[in-house]
Amino acid sequence: MSSTFRNKRASRGSIITGALVAGVAALSLLAPSIGAAGNNPPGANGTVKVDGVVFDTAPDNQPHVGCSFQVDFYGFDQGAYNATVDFAVQPPSGKFAPLLTDSVFIGQDAAGGGTDLDAERTYDLTSQLAAFDAHPKQGYHVKLTVSAPGADGKIATKHKVFWTNGCVAPPCDGEIDPYTGACYKS
């Protein structure tokens, strides 16, 4: 092998290596900005999930829950932001009558996508739903609306429709009136 040939090979090799290094460097520069833009795009961010017993922080939505359930808040923006939480009864259980309004702080940290848990709150709408008709198997049909301010003065509004079962009354330890169903202690 002549020394000229060896030099050509060596210089071509170093050009290829240089191009690879530059490409990897460009990719690693791009990667963090792609990730951040995906989790924290401009405007108001955030999503909500309905969580049944056993309560967890897995970002899944459970549309059938018992009388006690949680609303989990994920990926909201950082700031002095409180989400307004509204529950309303939904057909066939009732005609959109409001049940409960609440306020939950969700601005603890920057928007971090679907696994960025910002808050969780437990609810039981049994008393608010007592005036409505329960489906014998499904329970009560309820609509959740969450509105939260975020970056750039925008509002993120999210909806979830789900079924909740009223808490079952404790068993009667007396006599049940056959006409009214009321429990009388004997």
Ligand SMILES: [Ca+2]
């Ligand atoms: Ca957040």
